[in-house]
Amino acid sequence: MAVDGKVLRVATERFERDKAARAARAERRRQQIYRDVPRIREIEGELRATMSQIISGALQRGTDPLPAIRVIRDKNLALQQERQTLLQRYGYAPDALDDAPACPLCGDSGYVRGGMCRCLQKYYHDAQIAQLSQLLDLGHQSFETFSFDWYSPLPDPELGISPRRQMEDNYDLCRDFANQFSRRSGNLLLTGEPGLGKTFLSACIARVVSEGGHSVVYDTAGHVFSVMESVKFGREEEDEARRYDDCDLLILDDLGTEMTTAFVQSALYQLVNGRLMAGRSTVISTNLTLDELGAKYGRQVQSRLEGEYRVLPFFGEDIRLQKAAR
Numbered sequence: 001m002a003v004d005g006k007v008l009r010v011a012t013e014r015f016e017r018d019k020a021a022r023a024a025r026a027e028r029r030r031q032q033i034y035r036d037v038p039r040i041r042e043i044e045g046e047l048r049a050t051m052s053q054i055i056s057g058a059l060q061r062g063t064d065p066l067p068a069i070r071v072i073r074d075k076n077l078a079l080q081q082e083r084q085t086l087l088q089r090y091g092y093a094p095d096a097l098d099d100a101p102a103c104p105l106c107g108d109s110g111y112v113r114g115g116m117c118r119c120l121q122k123y124y125h126d127a128q129i130a131q132l133s134q135l136l137d138l139g140h141q142s143f144e145t146f147s148f149d150w151y152s153p154l155p156d157p158e159l160g161i162s163p164r165r166q167m168e169d170n171y172d173l174c175r176d177f178a179n180q181f182s183r184r185s186g187n188l189l190l191t192g193e194p195g196l197g198k199t200f201l202s203a204c205i206a207r208v209v210s211e212g213g214h215s216v217v218y219d220t221a222g223h224v225f226s227v228m229e230s231v232k233f234g235r236e237e238e239d240e241a242r243r244y245d246d247c248d249l250l251i252l253d254d255l256g257t258e259m260t261t262a263f264v265q266s267a268l269y270q271l272v273n274g275r276l277m278a279g280r281s282t283v284i285s286t287n288l289t290l291d292e293l294g295a296k297y298g299r300q301v302q303s304r305l306e307g308e309y310r311v312l313p314f315f316g317e318d319i320r321l322q323k324a325a326r
Helices: 005-036 038-060 066-089 118-135 163-179 198-211 221-232 238-246 262-278 290-297 299-308 319-325
Strands: 187-192 216-220 249-255 281-286 309-314
Touching: 005 038, 005 118, 005 238, 038 066, 118 198, 118 216, 163 187, 163 198, 163 309, 187 198, 198 216, 198 249, 198 281, 216 221, 216 238, 221 238, 221 249, 221 262, 238 262, 249 262, 262 281, 262 290, 262 299, 290 299, 299 309
Parallel strands: 187 281, 187 309, 216 249, 249 281
Antiparallel strands: none
């Protein structure tokens, strides 16, 4: 899984904050036990000191340390039993003083066998969903809540297919793309007038792909190009732009609404072509047709989109206007 550095920083900060909070709670509990049962503090001190004292003494005399180790073992077992008995007598759990990590796989380090542990992955996933939710209404936008009722069942006289039938096809393709997401999923281009569900289905894809453990970056085209321009001229850290290149899935929304400049044309080509070369998937939504995209961004961009993207046309009546009318 590619990792979004920005999301990982947020996830790691929360991970470390929670680990520190657990340690603080454990220490408060320990101090409370010491106040309630002073003998337990003495036992803990004896357990820490006994081994080093006896072994060092045996080694200094040049004698075999094994008998001393047996003495230590027996004494420590007796001390541990006394501690457990006292804890239970005063109403504490037998493991109240244990320092066991919350995650036994990684020992609360967040990493195991050179990769991210599932405990930190959970933090990463939550941070990614939180970030996506800042731009998308992930609380309501899902494949389960998508409605075809806003699309007419009557065939379009020019296209020979109804808006509803077209949306059923688009929905199925987007759902399959999200549920079966992998490095071989390819790319989608959602085209059509505003208010026809392009952003809604983009949000559905973002939710499912993110829940599948993949890194997802959703952003508007205008903001993406603004960040890339800031990085070029040293006003932004390079990591801010690299995340658009490195994520498993980039969702570029509202392409064509930003001001077009020579820099934007070049940046879009580099972004699209770079992700294609790296085998990383992209979903683009736009109000423009392929020909209009070619006129705005150049033939090279149009060629990449025509040849490497599955084009999903959206048409019908603006859903926002329909809702307002009702």
